[in-house]
Amino acid sequence: MKSIFLIDDDPIFVYLTRRIIASINCPCQINEFTDGELAISYLSQIGDQAELLPDVIFLDLSMPVMDGWEFLKEYSELKPKLKKDIALFIVSSSISPHEVERSKSYRAVTDFLIKPVEKGKIIEIMDNVKV
Amino acid sequence: MEQLDRQKAFYENILNKLPTDIAVFDAEHRYLFVNPGAISKEEYRKFIIGKDDYEYVAYRNRDISVAHQRRAKFLEVKNSGKEIRWEDTLPDPQGNMITHLRRMYPVYDEHGELSMVIGFGIDITDRKKMEEKQAALVTQLSTRNTQLTDFCSIVSHNLRAPLVNMSMLADFIEASDDPAEQKMLISKLRPVIDNLHATFNELVESIQIRQDLEIKREDVCLKDCLQRTIDGLQTEINKLGAKIETDFTEIGVINYPPQYLNSIIHNLVSNSLKYHYPGRRPLISIKTRKEGEKVILSVEDNGLGIDLVKHRENFFKIGKVFHRHPNAKGFGLYMTKTQVEAMGGRIWVESVPEEGSVFNIEFDNRIKKVS
Numbered sequence: 001m002k003s004i005f006l007i008d009d010d011p012i013f014v015y016l017t018r019r020i021i022a023s024i025n026c027p028c029q030i031n032e033f034t035d036g037e038l039a040i041s042y043l044s045q046i047g048d049q050a051e052l053l054p055d056v057i058f059l060d061l062s063m064p065v066m067d068g069w070e071f072l073k074e075y076s077e078l079k080p081k082l083k084k085d086i087a088l089f090i091v092s093s094s095i096s097p098h099e100v101e102r103s104k105s106y107r108a109v110t111d112f113l114i115k116p117v118e119k120g121k122i123i124e125i126m127d128n129v130k131v
Numbered sequence: 132m133e134q135l136d137r138q139k140a141f142y143e144n145i146l147n148k149l150p151t152d153i154a155v156f157d158a159e160h161r162y163l164f165v166n167p168g169a170i171s172k173e174e175y176r177k178f179i180i181g182k183d184d185y186e187y188v189a190y191r192n193r194d195i196s197v198a199h200q201r202r203a204k205f206l207e208v209k210n211s212g213k214e215i216r217w218e219d220t221l222p223d224p225q226g227n228m229i230t231h232l233r234r235m236y237p238v239y240d241e242h243g244e245l246s247m248v249i250g251f252g253i254d255i256t257d258r259k260k261m262e263e264k265q266a267a268l269v270t271q272l273s274t275r276n277t278q279l280t281d282f283c284s285i286v287s288h289n290l291r292a293p294l295v296n297m298s299m300l301a302d303f304i305e306a307s308d309d310p311a312e313q314k315m316l317i318s319k320l321r322p323v324i325d326n327l328h329a330t331f332n333e334l335v336e337s338i339q340i341r342q343d344l345e346i347k348r349e350d351v352c353l354k355d356c357l358q359r360t361i362d363g364l365q366t367e368i369n370k371l372g373a374k375i376e377t378d379f380t381e382i383g384v385i386n387y388p389p390q391y392l393n394s395i396i397h398n399l400v401s402n403s404l405k406y407h408y409p410g411r412r413p414l415i416s417i418k419t420r421k422e423g424e425k426v427i428l429s430v431e432d433n434g435l436g437i438d439l440v441k442h443r444e445n446f447f448k449i450g451k452v453f454h455r456h457p458n459a460k461g462f463g464l465y466m467t468k469t470q471v472e473a474m475g476g477r478i479w480v481e482s483v484p485e486e487g488s489v490f491n492i493e494f495d496n497r498i499k500k501v502s
Binding site for chain 1: 288292295299
């Protein structure tokens with residue numbers, strides 16, 4: 001089973017994303033985190049347990065406590081210690097070219113997806129995950 | 132001989148008519164020449180020849196520090212053998228601040244001995260004022276630019292996000308054949324719409340603050356203002372058993388736009404309640420004090436506090452939320468800061484995590500004492 005970490009504080013968006021994933025016939029385990037800090041502290045706990053680490057992270061930018069950018073900073077430091085190659089997608093409602101540009105400075109970021117994310121894109125991402 | 136006198140008069144005339152102040156010193160810093168640009172009264176001009184600045188300030192009954200400063204500049208030129216330049220700003224007899232660009236340089240005779248030091252100054256007050264205006268403009272522009280960036284970010288994140296949710300929900304509703312499911316999805320639209328509405332209103336309000344330069348000030352009684360906040364938050368205050376202390380003995384009335392002051396106090400008190408330390412009875416202490424010409428209003432609590440090492444830079448930024456709270460949107464402090472700054476004041480915070488926070492607001496000096 002593939003595993004996804006959904007880091008987003010917007011319950012409606014999380015609900016809708018879950019529904020899209022459920023509809024694509026790809027059995028997945030989804031873990032939700034409502035801010036970057038909850039996600040980073042869990043990731044650092046399970047860093048050496050490949051079976052617990054996700055295949056894909058969907059990361060929102062605008063979040064309380066620790067936003068997406070702050071998460072990326074800490075995640076970039078943590079990444080070399082993680083026992084799994086994780087694809088990380090920023091999923092943001094932002095259409096600011098400045099933010100897209102900024103995301104390119106993080107090697108940990110696979111791509112910048114602008115909400116709403118098409119079902120086809122999610123299928124493509126999940127197909128790319130090798131189990 | 133007559134020709135020589137004519138020549139002397141000619142050159143003196145030039146030196147006297149130059150719109151520059153000129154002073155020439157011997158190697159011991161005694162005056163050899165000053166023109167009317169430097170000292171307008173002939174009597175003083177005559178006195179100073181052959182004397183130094185210490186004798187002159189004593190004669191004119193001026194502060195000796197002026198002589199110290201001039202001696203220091205002179206020695207700098209004499210010892211280095213090089214020209215120096217500096218700017219000084221002093222009040223003229225009418226009390227206007229006048230800025231001069233001054234230069235001083237040594238002149239040597241054929242044996243390489245210092246024969247004199249020439250100093251002159253040009254009034255650059257106009258240029259200085261222009262520079263100050265430009266600097267103020269640059270500051271204003273960069274503030275505006277930050278505001279614009281904030282605005283773009285808020286439109287992008289806080290307005291577009293609910294729109295995305297609404298359009299996704301609409302897609303799901305359209306795709307569904309099950310009325311029960313459709314109904315459930317429709318019920319999810321309501322909070323999204325409410326959220327969009329609230330964000331929109333707050334955004335409009337913050338733009339209005341920036342445009343409302345002519346907003347009316349009046350004398351606002353802090354006690355009444357706080358009472359309105361307490362009335363509005365009574366349920367919350369009772370629920371938490373919060374205690375609110377005040378000390379407005381030093382300053383009880385502030386000349387300020389009443390709606391701003393209401394909003395500022397409401398925001399700060401409601402924040403203190405919202406971010407109370409779990410299980411600790413909230414104690415909020417609101418005080419005013421005078422610091423010189425300024426009035427400081429402080430709101431202190433014993434709440435969650437905040438890690439300023441991490442968050443100082445973003446503290447008052449729009450959309451920034453530091454605690455997990457369902458109703459936090461990151462608008463309140465941004466609005467408070469906008470209101471305070473629109474009226475020429477400033478706001479800052481001191482805090483220790485898990486102990487509490489103090490918000491300080493400095494109002495400008497248009498104050499009224501308690502009558």
